[in-house]
Amino acid sequence: MKPESSLRAKIQDGSALVGVVGLGYVGLPLAHALHEGGFRVLGFDRDASKVADLGAGRDYLKHTVEDLAKRLAASDRFDATTDFARLGEPDIVIVCLPTPLGAHREPDLSYVELAGRLIGQTLRDGQLVILESTTFPGTTRGEFLEAILSSAPGHDPGHTFFVAYSPEREDPGRRSHSTRTIPKVVGGIDDASTELAAMVYERAVDAVVRVRNAEVAEASKLLENIFRAVNIAMVNEMKTILTAMDIDVWEVIDAASTKPFGFMPFHPGPGLGGHCIPIDPFYLTWKAKEVGCQTRFIELAGEVNTAMPDWVVQRVALALNRHRRAVAGSRVLVLGLAYKPDVDDTRESPSFEIIDRLKRLGAEVDYSDPHVPRTVPVRRHDLGLTSVVLTPETVASYDVVLVVTNHAAFDYDLIATHARLVVDTRNAMKAHQQAMGERLFKA
Numbered sequence: 001m002k003p004e005s006s007l008r009a010k011i012q013d014g015s016a017l018v019g020v021v022g023l024g025y026v027g028l029p030l031a032h033a034l035h036e037g038g039f040r041v042l043g044f045d046r047d048a049s050k051v052a053d054l055g056a057g058r059d060y061l062k063h064t065v066e067d068l069a070k071r072l073a074a075s076d077r078f079d080a081t082t083d084f085a086r087l088g089e090p091d092i093v094i095v096c097l098p099t100p101l102g103a104h105r106e107p108d109l110s111y112v113e114l115a116g117r118l119i120g121q122t123l124r125d126g127q128l129v130i131l132e133s134t135t136f137p138g139t140t141r142g143e144f145l146e147a148i149l150s151s152a153p154g155h156d157p158g159h160t161f162f163v164a165y166s167p168e169r170e171d172p173g174r175r176s177h178s179t180r181t182i183p184k185v186v187g188g189i190d191d192a193s194t195e196l197a198a199m200v201y202e203r204a205v206d207a208v209v210r211v212r213n214a215e216v217a218e219a220s221k222l223l224e225n226i227f228r229a230v231n232i233a234m235v236n237e238m239k240t241i242l243t244a245m246d247i248d249v250w251e252v253i254d255a256a257s258t259k260p261f262g263f264m265p266f267h268p269g270p271g272l273g274g275h276c277i278p279i280d281p282f283y284l285t286w287k288a289k290e291v292g293c294q295t296r297f298i299e300l301a302g303e304v305n306t307a308m309p310d311w312v313v314q315r316v317a318l319a320l321n322r323h324r325r326a327v328a329g330s331r332v333l334v335l336g337l338a339y340k341p342d343v344d345d346t347r348e349s350p351s352f353e354i355i356d357r358l359k360r361l362g363a364e365v366d367y368s369d370p371h372v373p374r375t376v377p378v379r380r381h382d383l384g385l386t387s388v389v390l391t392p393e394t395v396a397s398y399d400v401v402l403v404v405t406n407h408a409a410f411d412y413d414l415i416a417t418h419a420r421l422v423v424d425t426r427n428a429m430k431a432h433q434q435a436m437g438e439r440l441f442k443a
Contacts, residue, residue, distance in 0.1 A: 003126035003160055004192050010091055011199045014038040018200065019090030021115055023050050023080065025275065025345065026132060026168040027096035028061060030204075032068050033179040035078050037204035042090055043080035051080045062371060063173045063343045088122030092200055094130045095119075095144075096168060100279065107136060107283050109143050116147025123152040127161045128196050132168040134221050134280055136287035140165040140214040141189050157189060164188035164197035165214040167221030173343040183207040187217030225280040226298055231266040232277075233301035236308055239268040248442065250427045270404050270425040270443070271308035271350030273339025278305070278348045309353035315443035316358065316402060316423050322438070323421055325399055328362030333388060333398040335415075336405020337369040344371040351404045352381040366398075370409045392418045402443075403428045 001009075010016035016039060020031040023045040035041045045051055053060045057073035072078040087093060097111040112133050119129055129148065131140050145163055148155075155161055166186045171177065184201045186208055188194035198208045211217050239249040249268055257265045272278040281302055285295045317327045339349035346352075351367065358365050367375075368388045375383040388394055390411060395401060395418040403415075406428035415422060416432035425443045433440055 004162070004196070007091060007126045007128060007162070007196060008199065011196065011203070014203070016040075016091040016200075017042060017089060019044060019087060019093040020096060021045075021087075021093060022096040022098075023047075023054070024096070024098075025061060025063075025172050026170050027094075028068070029064055029170060029179045030094065030096060030132070030168070031078070032064070032072065033204040034200075035072060035075065036180070039200075039203065040077045041072075041079075042086065043078070044082075044084060044087065045080065046082055046084075048082050051082050054078075054080045061344075063345075084118045085122065087119050088124055088127075091126065092128045092130065093119055094132060096132045098275065099133045099135050099283070101282055105282050107286050109135065109139065112139070112144055113147040116144050117151045120148040120151025120155075123148065123155055123161060125155075125160045128164070128193070128200070129161065130164045130166055130197050130200070132166055134167060134225070134276055134283070135218060136222070136283040137215040137218040138287070139218060145189065158192060162188065162190075162193040162196050163214075164193045165217045166197060166201065167217060167224075169221075169224075172345055173340060180205050183209055185209045185211060185217050185220050187211040187214045189214055222280055222284045225276050226284060228266070229272065229277050229281050229305065230298065230301040231264075232269070232272065233304040235266045236268045237304050240311060243442065250430070250442070267427075268425075269308065269350070270312045270354060272305045273347065273349040273351075274345065275347050309350050309357060312350075312354055312402070312404075312423070312425055312443045313357045313361070315441060316400060317361070319421055319423050319441040320400060323399075326362075327358065329364070330399040331364045331397065332358055332366070333395070333401045334358075334365060334367040335369070335401060335403045335410060336407055337367050337372040337375065337387075338405050338407070341406050342371070342408055346372055346375075346378060349405075352378065352383065354402070354404060355383060355385075356381065368410075369405070370407060390414060395419050 018034050018039045019042045020027045021044045023043045031041050031043050054069050057070040059069045095115045097115055100108045102108045131144050157163055166184055169182045184205045186198045188197055194210055198210050201208045242249045253265050256263055281298050288295045320327055320330055334351055334355055337346050337351045338344055355365050366388045367385055368390050374386045400421040401419040403424045403426055406426040416436055421439050422429055423441045423443050429440055
């Protein structure tokens with residue numbers, strides 16, 4: 001039987017073994033969805049603690065399906081390993097690894113390329129390899145496939161094995177959608193790869209969208225995220241303008257949102273965070289330059305969003321000044337270290353930049369985040385702080401409380417009652433605006 005026919009039969013009857021490389025915010029929910037779809041799943045991760053936690057049924061991600069680890073640990077259709085020599089076992093290998101930026105904001109494909117080389121070392125006829133990591137158009141057919149073939153020179157893509165791309169669309173902390181309910185875009189390096197990958201996902205998600213090729217699928221993910229980044233930049237710029245006019249941007253957005261067509265609300269904030277939105281525009285910008293195109297609009301949006309932490313610090317300084325305090329020597333409590341509400345993910349969080357800037361100005365800075373009990377070293381930042389528990393006494397002891405992330409767990413009534421001064425970047429104190437009066441500043 002030909003490799004394509006053999007793999008197709010395994011997918012159709014559910015006997016295929018699916019390997020998921022990277023058991024983090026993307027890979028673990030995907031592994032669970034594939035398992036729920038009836039597949040046997042083998043998870044790969046170099047972090048031995050994650051593998052141990054999964055084996056013991058311990059959840060290490062807070063925002064995933066409740067008791068996800070217990071469900072997987074209790075199943076004879078799931079296993080996890082740190083042994084990448086076993087990559088030859090799965091019929092389908094799905095790569096869910098980070099694609100960060102380098103020191104000069106250039107794409108860093110090192111994790112993806114390493115995975116490709118490791119897959120190539122054990123590649124066998126009939127395997128399907130799917131990349132989910134966000135990247136620029138051409139990566140799947142170019143850098144990723146080349147990495148696989150560098151370790152498997154005798155194989156013929158599209159004939160002896162198959163390669164496709166399907167962008168991850170996870171939104172950590174969102175309860176209105178799950179991995180199963182979010183449509184999956186799929187594009188392969190050839191028609192056979194597209195169809196095989198689509199068949200895999202059709203067992204795990206409600207809707208699969210086939211596109212012409214991997215490049216279309218790659219570009220679709222960048223469009224999704226750059227759309228958000230550009231619109232957030234626009235509303236952030238509106239915020240700075242309207243603030244100078246003494247107009248509340250949040251009220252303006254609420255008013256504009258009453259239009260039933262032609263408007264989609266975006267909300268300002270202290271800066272972009274997370275594993276996608278702050279990073280993805282740079283991937284397209286880099287690739288655009290390679291083909292002789294400019295991305296002035298996208299780059300300008302990046303400049304606006306990158307400037308937001310500085311603008312927030314300026315607002316803190318202004319708020320303190322109006323209360324006859326200098327930033328130097330003031331005690332500042334930052335609420336929220338995670339990049340978005342109700343998750344423990346701190347990747348690219350603007351809180352780090354804001355804390356660093358306040359410290360450089362001489363402020364004494366602490367933070368409170370129920371989802372992040374202590375800081376760990378991240379790119380460019382090593383704060384060495386432990387989360388402060390919010391009590392009337394602790395809140396009252398700070399010169400200013402700065403709301404950066406609006407976690408639902410925060411007691412905003414307590415904050416409004418006991419804080420000397422609040423600078424709010426998220427409109428979290430809206431219900432207390434009138435009562436707080438001059439003790440509340442918007443940023």
